[in-house]
Amino acid sequence: MLINKKTISLKNGLTINLKSPEPKDAAQLLAHLQVVFRESYRNMNHPSGHFDNFPVDKEAEILQSFADSQNQFMISAFERDRIIGNLGCFGKVGEFLKHSAHIGMGINQEFCGAGLGKAMLNYAIESAKTMGIHRLELTVRAFNQPGIKLYEKCGFEKVGRLKDMAFIDGEFHDELYYQLIL
Numbered sequence: 001m002l003i004n005k006k007t008i009s010l011k012n013g014l015t016i017n018l019k020s021p022e023p024k025d026a027a028q029l030l031a032h033l034q035v036v037f038r039e040s041y042r043n044m045n046h047p048s049g050h051f052d053n054f055p056v057d058k059e060a061e062i063l064q065s066f067a068d069s070q071n072q073f074m075i076s077a078f079e080r081d082r083i084i085g086n087l088g089c090f091g092k093v094g095e096f097l098k099h100s101a102h103i104g105m106g107i108n109q110e111f112c113g114a115g116l117g118k119a120m121l122n123y124a125i126e127s128a129k130t131m132g133i134h135r136l137e138l139t140v141r142a143f144n145q146p147g148i149k150l151y152e153k154c155g156f157e158k159v160g161r162l163k164d165m166a167f168i169d170g171e172f173h174d175e176l177y178y179q180l181i182l
C-alpha cells in the first residue's frame, strides 16, 4: 500500500515530507540505505556495504510489490528530494498471521535526535491501524538506547530478550523483543 504525504517540522525547524517511496525513488532509497548501513551497521542485520551494489531495478521491483500489498508498506523521510530516513512495515505471510507485521527503520545520523524517528513511527502506527493491521512487533539490540527509548515512548511493550541473537565483529549481542497491540 502507498502511504500519503504528511509534512512535519523537526525540532531544529527542518521541514520533512513523510510518504511511501515509489519505484521511481529506488536510487534515492538505495543511497539512503548505503549511508545507514555504513554509519549504523551494528544496529542492522547485515554488514556495512550490504546495499553498495544492490541493483536499482531490483529495488524498484521491491517498492512496486510494497505498493501492491495489503499488509505492508514503507514510509520514507524526504528532505527535498533526498531520502534521509526509511521505515518498513513487513506484514507476515500466512492466513493466520497476516494481521501481524514487523517494523524496521533507520535514519541518517545527521538527522537523528530531532524527533524524526518518533514522527515516522507514529505515522506508521496510524497507517497500520488504517490498514487493519492488529499487531506490530520489532526487535532492537540491547545496546541501542536511542532505539529502545523511541519504541517505549511510542507505546511498544517489551516482551522478551533474545539471547545472543546477533553476532557482530566477533561478539554475541542480545536483542529485545517488543510488541504493540493496535
Ligand SMILES: CC(C)(COP(=O)(O)OP(=O)(O)OC[C@H]1O[C@@H](n2cnc3c(N)ncnc32)[C@H](O)[C@@H]1OP(=O)(O)O)[C@@H](O)C(=O)NCCC(=O)NCCS
Pocket (backbone or CB within 6 Å): 040, 043, 044, 105, 106, 107, 108, 111, 112, 113, 114, 115, 116, 117, 118, 119, 139, 140, 141, 144, 145, 146, 147, 149, 150, 153
Ligand atoms: C533509533 C532511531 C530510529 C531513533 O530515531 P531518532 O530520530 O533519533 O529519535 P527521536 O529524535 O524521534 O527520539 C525519540 C525519543 O527517543 C529519545 N532519544 C533519542 N535519541 C536518544 C539518545 N541518543 N539517548 C537517549 N534517548 C534518546 C528522545 O528523547 C525521544 O523522546 P522525546 O521525544 O520524548 O524526547 C535513530 O536513532 C536511528 O535510525 N539510528 C540508527 C539506526 C537504528 O538504530 N535503527 C533502529 C534499529 S532497531
